[in-house]
Amino acid sequence: MSGNPAVVMRLVASAYAMAEKAGAIVRRVLQSGELGIVEKTGANDLQTLADRLVQQSICASLSKSFPKITIIGEEDLPEEAVKEDLIESGQSEDILQKSCPAEYSALKEEELVVWVDPLDGTKEYTEALTLTHLQPNHQWLLDHVTVLIGIAYGGKAIAGVINQPFFNYQLGTESADMGRTLWGMPGLGAFGFELQEVPDGRRIVTTTRSHSNKLVTDTVDAMEPHDVIRVGGAGNKIIQLVEGKASAYVFASLGTKKWDTCAPEAILLAVGGKLTDMHGSALCYDANVKHMNSAGVLATLRNHQYYASRVPQSVLQALKP
Ligand SMILES: Nc1ncnc2c1ncn2[C@@H]1O[C@H](COP(=O)(O)O)[C@@H](O)[C@H]1OP(=O)(O)O
Ligand SMILES: [Mg+2]
Numbered sequence: 583m584s585g586n587p588a589v590v591m592r593l594v595a596s597a598y599a600m601a602e603k604a605g606a607i608v609r610r611v612l613q614s615g616e617l618g619i620v621e622k623t624g625a626n627d628l629q630t631l632a633d634r635l636v637q638q639s640i641c642a643s644l645s646k647s648f649p650k651i652t653i654i655g656e657e658d659l660p661e662e663a664v665k666e667d668l669i670e671s672g673q674s675e676d677i678l679q680k681s682c683p684a685e686y687s688a689l690k691e692e693e694l695v696v697w698v699d700p701l702d703g704t705k706e707y708t709e710a711l712t713l714t715h716l717q718p719n720h721q722w723l724l725d726h727v728t729v730l731i732g733i734a735y736g737g738k739a740i741a742g743v744i745n746q747p748f749f750n751y752q753l754g755t756e757s758a759d760m761g762r763t764l765w766g767m768p769g770l771g772a773f774g775f776e777l778q779e780v781p782d783g784r785r786i787v788t789t790t791r792s793h794s795n796k797l798v799t800d801t802v803d804a805m806e807p808h809d810v811i812r813v814g815g816a817g818n819k820i821i822q823l824v825e826g827k828a829s830a831y832v833f834a835s836l837g838t839k840k841w842d843t844c845a846p847e848a849i850l851l852a853v854g855g856k857l858t859d860m861h862g863s864a865l866c867y868d869a870n871v872k873h874m875n876s877a878g879v880l881a882t883l884r885n886h887q888y889y890a891s892r893v894p895q896s897v898l899q900a901l902k903p
């Protein structure tokens with residue numbers, strides 16, 4: 583299938599290379615120690631130089647290689663020329679060699695929507711300080727940071743690429759093994775990690791660390807979890823689901839947007855999982871859809887119905903799609 587790959591496979595292969603470059607930018611900015619933090623709507627809604635550079639890098643690279651696709655990125659940036667060294671034109675050869683699922687093989691560029699979260703877990707990124715001056719008690723926050731590139735067609739998440747820039751941060755800055763890229767496509771599979779499940783019957787809920795409120799905690803309690811993990815980032819929490827660290831990602835609040843959930847949902851779908859709002863309804867990733875996930879996020883690898891059935895009525899009433 584290497585002769586003339588389908589458009590969507592070329593797009594995923596490019597997104598993979600762009601996500602790897604993005605990861606390098608995220609590490610470089612942290613190492614420089616100059617995060618260039620800007621408050622957007624408040625202290626828990628931040629933007630750093632890394633968010634800005636990565637968004638420029640991914641969006642400019644995408645529109646150069648795929649001029650007809652719709653690209654929606656988190657950050658609102660002034661229109662300006664993007665520096666040549668931020669453009670990535672490489673592609674993952676591995677991905678180009680894969681067979682495109684039949685249902686996606688004829689998709690056209692103009693039918694595809696790409697949701698870009700240049701840096702997910704920005705709050706935790708800013709708290710982790712610089713790699714060179716890391717306080718050991720903050721180092722763990724680095725794992726919460728991801729770069730998310732989600733591809734949608736017909737309103738559905740059909741492919742996702744996640745880079746985790748500080749995976750293996752314990753090995754130190756010099757290690758070639760720091761950072762990894764996970765990707766997946768329903769109908770084809772998921773790659774870059776080993777699928778694991780929590781032990782049978784264990785309910786381990788992963789939820790927000792920095793955007794909590796009473797609805798969020800009430801809903802987590804209603805799941806009757808054996809354990810609760812509070813970490814940053816939507817991408818990071820999906821990685822916990824597919825690596826057997828958590829059985830459900832429960833966030834009964836507005837706050838996440840379509841770029842937070844598109845790539846994670848595609849990877850989760852690729853391994854048989856599910857992502858919905860708190861009502862159990864599917865999210866739509868069309869180009870003209872509202873960005874905010876107003877009715878929260880509920881994601882699981884297995885037993886989605888159990889968690890959906892435990893959401894309190896009061897929460898359902900409070901969270902309208
Ligand atoms: N109230 C909020 N304001 C801004 N972003 C939010 C809010 N709640 C969630 N998010 C986004 O969703 C991600 C997952 O939420 P949480 O970390 O709280 O579990 C956050 O890392 C953040 O993405 P980002 O870091 O890309 O701005
Ligand atoms: Mg943000």
Ligand SMILES: [Mg+2]
Nearest residue numbers: 699702703842
């Ligand atoms: Mg995000």
Ligand SMILES: [Mg+2]
Nearest residue numbers: 656699701702
């Ligand atoms: Mg972001």
